[in-house]
Amino acid sequence: MSKPLPEQNIRLLKLMKQALEQDLLRPSYKPLLQVRFPTRKSFQLGCDLQTGTGQLIPYSSLEKLARLTQTSGELDRWLLEQGLEALKRLHREEAESLLVIPQSATALSDPEYPRRLERQKELRELSFRGLVIAFRLSAISKDLKQANRCFSELHEMGVETMIEGFNHHPAALKILRALGSRYVSVSESLQKGEDGVVEHRIKACHRLGVRILLPEINGPDEVNLHWSAGADLLAGNYIQPPTRDIDFRFPPVII
Known part of the structure; x- marks a missing residue:
C-alpha cells in the first residue's frame, strides 16, 4: 500500500495538473x-508558469515539480507539441533554424516515444531538420539500454x-560514444571548473x-574566451536573439 502524499506535495500536484489541463504554461525560447x-x-525551448499571486515559476523548477508529482510525461508532451509548432514557424522564416526541446527520463524510457514523434511530424506536415531532442545525462545513465x-x-x-x-566524469565520454549523439550541453560545474x-x-x-x-554565458568576456576555445553554441543571460543591430563577431581572446 502506497503512503499518502504530504500536504505540500498534494498542493504542488494540483498546481501542476491545473497548469497542464488549463493550458496555463507559457513557452519560453532561450x-x-x-x-x-x-x-x-537557434533556440532552446522551456516554459514558465505565473501563479495567481504573480510569482513566476521558471522551467528549471517546473521540471523538478513534474518529477516530484509524476507528471513528467504530460510536461514532455506539452513541450513537444509547442516545440514542433514553433519549429514549423521557424522553418518558414529560415530553413537552417535550430530548436532544442528538452525531454525527461519518462520519454526516454517510453518505447512508443519515437513513433509518437513520427506521428506528430506527419500530422503537422513538418520536417525534422534542425530539431534536437535533449535528455539529461543523469536520466540516460540510469538505463543505458533503453x-x-x-x-x-x-x-x-x-x-x-x-x-x-555533460560533465568531467570519464563515463560521460563513454556514454557519448555509445549513443552517437551529435550535441552535448555541459554542466555548470564543468563550465565553471578549473x-x-x-x-x-x-x-x-x-x-x-x-x-x-556552453549554457552559462553572462558577459562578452565569456563569449570571447569560449569562442576561442572552440565552443560551438553559447547560451545564457548575455546571449540575445540575433538582429541587425547586434554584432556577435567578437575578437578572440589570446591566451
Whole structure:
C-alpha cells in the first residue's frame, strides 16, 4: 500500500495538473548563439508558469515539480507539441533554424516515444531538420539500454539528440560514444571548473564530431574566451536573439 502524499506535495500536484489541463504554461525560447553561424535562428525551448499571486515559476523548477508529482510525461508532451509548432514557424522564416526541446527520463524510457514523434511530424506536415531532442545525462545513465534504443530510433528518423548536464566524469565520454549523439550541453560545474577542463572536453567532443553548448554565458568576456576555445553554441543571460543591430563577431581572446 502506497503512503499518502504530504500536504505540500498534494498542493504542488494540483498546481501542476491545473497548469497542464488549463493550458496555463507559457513557452519560453532561450536564444542560442551558433558561433560559426551567428545570424541563424537557434533556440532552446522551456516554459514558465505565473501563479495567481504573480510569482513566476521558471522551467528549471517546473521540471523538478513534474518529477516530484509524476507528471513528467504530460510536461514532455506539452513541450513537444509547442516545440514542433514553433519549429514549423521557424522553418518558414529560415530553413537552417535550430530548436532544442528538452525531454525527461519518462520519454526516454517510453518505447512508443519515437513513433509518437513520427506521428506528430506527419500530422503537422513538418520536417525534422534542425530539431534536437535533449535528455539529461543523469536520466540516460540510469538505463543505458533503453537510452541506446531511444537514441538509435531517433537518429534513424533524422532527429538529432543532445546530452545535457555533460560533465568531467570519464563515463560521460563513454556514454557519448555509445549513443552517437551529435550535441552535448555541459554542466555548470564543468563550465565553471578549473582552467583547461572545458577546453579539454571541447577537443574530446570535436574528435567525435560532436558540437558542444556552453549554457552559462553572462558577459562578452565569456563569449570571447569560449569562442576561442572552440565552443560551438553559447547560451545564457548575455546571449540575445540575433538582429541587425547586434554584432556577435567578437575578437578572440589570446591566451
